Amino acid sequence: MEIVEEPKPERADPLTSGLAVAQGAFYLATGVWPIVHLRSFEAVTGPKLEGWLVKTVGALIAVVGGTLLAAGLRRRVSPELKLLATGSAASLAAVDVIYSPQRISPVYLLDAVAEGVLIAGWCVAGARTWKRQGVQPPPPQYTSPEDAAGFPT
Template sequence: MEEAIAQLRAGESRPLPSGLAVAQGVFYVGTGVWPIVHLRSFEAVTGPKPEGWLVKTVGALIAVVGGALLLAGLRRRVGPELRLLAAGSAASLAAVDVIYSPQRISPVYLLDAVAEGVLIAGWCVSAARDWKLRGPQPPPPQYTSPEDAAGFPT
């Protein structure tokens, strides 16, 4: 148990977060690069886009996020910052998919929202497992005087 806690504190990851990071990374690199490499086929699936440059810009950003996730997952170094990036990216993309799909964008984006939802659920399960593994945390130190709070020896 102490070794597992030490690994968590060192930023090392177990199979679930590493696997999630790799899966999300591959998904994001693929979907991010696709409109850059072949916008016409991307639009054939997702519908026409009035601003090709904007689609490519968003694709590039998604691909960069995917690359970071993929690298961290392969190195088994999935720390809290990367978990936030992964879950936050999935939640942001899912929100856009759900909000705009019925009105302004192709319904095919609802399939993406489902994939993003699976990723979000995976990150939630991972966080719950980590929280359970850590167990109760000791309370923060209590200070009795301003000198103690400032770190002065008494």
């Protein structure tokens, strides 16, 4: 049996790890809040019909936050974690914006602003990484089956 070593991930730059720490701490705090004290959470965000559902969503947000926080502190923010961070922020912002005028408290629009700042931060970090790596040339284009097979022309 052959032992295969996984390559060690690159250390994240300060912006990327800082974003992961900031978003992780924010999500961990806001996710745990309704679990620890639902009454104060509802005092700020408005009454909720299903306390168990609020706590479930809070637990999921806290798990995402804890994961981002741990990765940011270790400076090991993988592309998959960047996708999780950006996708989570975009999903929460969409819910905030879509439902705030109709069904939920307008205070959620403040959360939408915070999520927008996080999304912008991840976009800036991604652009900086892309720029630092440089533009890769496109793969060679084949014009005939002979070229693709490697036959001399």
